[in-house]
Amino acid sequence: MARSSLAMTLVMLMLPATARRNKDDTFIMQAGISEAPDLEAELSSWLREEGLSYADAGWWAQKESWYLETCGATLPYLKKLYEELTASRGIALPQGDAIPKMFDYAKKALDPVQLSNMYWVLYDCNHAYGHAKGLCQYPKEALEQAPALVEMGTSSKELLKLYNFMTDDIERPKKEVMEFAAAGCEADRYWSAYQATHHKLVAVDEAIRTSFEMQAFRYAEDGKYYTASQFKDHYGSNWLKKWSASPAAQKVAEDGKAYSVPQFWEFFKDDWLPTEAKVQVEGSKVGNAKAHCGGSGRMHPWHYAKSAKQPAIPPDQ
Known part of the structure; x- marks a missing residue:
């Protein structure tokens, strides 16, 4: 037996029984795979618990x-999403x-x-937020x-509040x-x-450019992100259409999900960003957002969060 063949035989004897050799003379180690969570099996089991047939649950889980x-979705997240979609207090x-x-x-x-909250703002005629009137769709x-x-x-x-500010006795401009x-117009x-x-329209123009401490950025056609004011400087009278069609820059919160500036603001309210600390803008580029501590010594969420990956170029319009 040639030396190389003998060496290969010894290697094969030393490998666990779960190792397999493929046609490229490399080995696929399967040890430990069975210990990893099986989302398909867990998903199928949960769907059966919710009343789906064995066949339907298996089909959805496999698909x-x-x-x-x-996409990084977990079973607890799916359960919460399902709860909001089916509960009477939800959708x-x-x-x-x-x-x-x-x-x-x-x-x-x-x-x-x-x-769920967005659905109720759109659907309800008399919403619970401060007795404001919903869009009643x-x-x-x-x-x-x-x-x-x-x-x-x-x-x-913000949508609900803005809608009530812009409502008159003749027409409720829902789509607008x-x-x-x-x-990103702050009410x-x-x-x-x-x-x-x-x-x-003048008020809307100014509000979008100055809302949320001017921390809102969107991606332009060069793949870089800019403020609303920078969009207006570059695109002129067509800036709002370009801004609305472009992906919003997001950051990842402690739950591992990415949120926009308005969504951070909605959750954290006054604590979302210290007034004395802003994300620095250098020329037309956004500088790194560093963590800042307020008087309480706690991190302010928007600065503390990491930037999420965004599409390089906004979708064609």
Whole structure:
């Protein structure tokens, strides 16, 4: 026997029985794989607990488990999403509608509570937030628009507040308000600008450029992210259309999910960003956001969070 063949034989004897040799003379070690969590099996088991048949549960689990693992979705997250989609206090969908939407929303990593809150702002005629009036849409319309608004980083509370500020006795400009809120228009900034100018579009323009301490950035066609003011300087009168069509810069919170500035603000309120500490802008580029401590010694969430990866180029419009 040749020396190389003898050496290979010795290696084979030393390998565990679970090792296999492929046609490229490399070895695939399978030891320990059985100990890893099996999302497909766990998902199938949970779906059966929720009342799906063995065949249906297995079909959904086999179809979706790879995508969910790729997108980083966990079973507890799916359960929470399903709860918000089916609970009477949530969106209250029947199971047959909730299951496919659950998987669709999970691939987009939509926050379950934000999704439910957005739905109720759109659907309810008399919302609980400060006795404000909701947009009073049909359930089908609210269900179609809520995921898109959450995906764009829209704050449901800011949308509701802005809608009530912009409402008059003749018409409730629902589509227009949703577009402004999705663009990151802070309601109080709008109202302050409107009181000074009494011109709605001028007030919206100023509010979007100055909202959320000017910490909102979006990606331009060069793959870099800029403030709304920088978009206006570059694109001129067409800036708002470009801004609205561009992906919003996000940061990853402690739960491992990425959120926009309005969503951070909605959750953390006054503590989301110290007024004396801003993300520095150098020329047209955004500098690194460093962590800052307030008087209490706690990290302020927006500066502490890590930047999320974004698409290099905004979608074609």
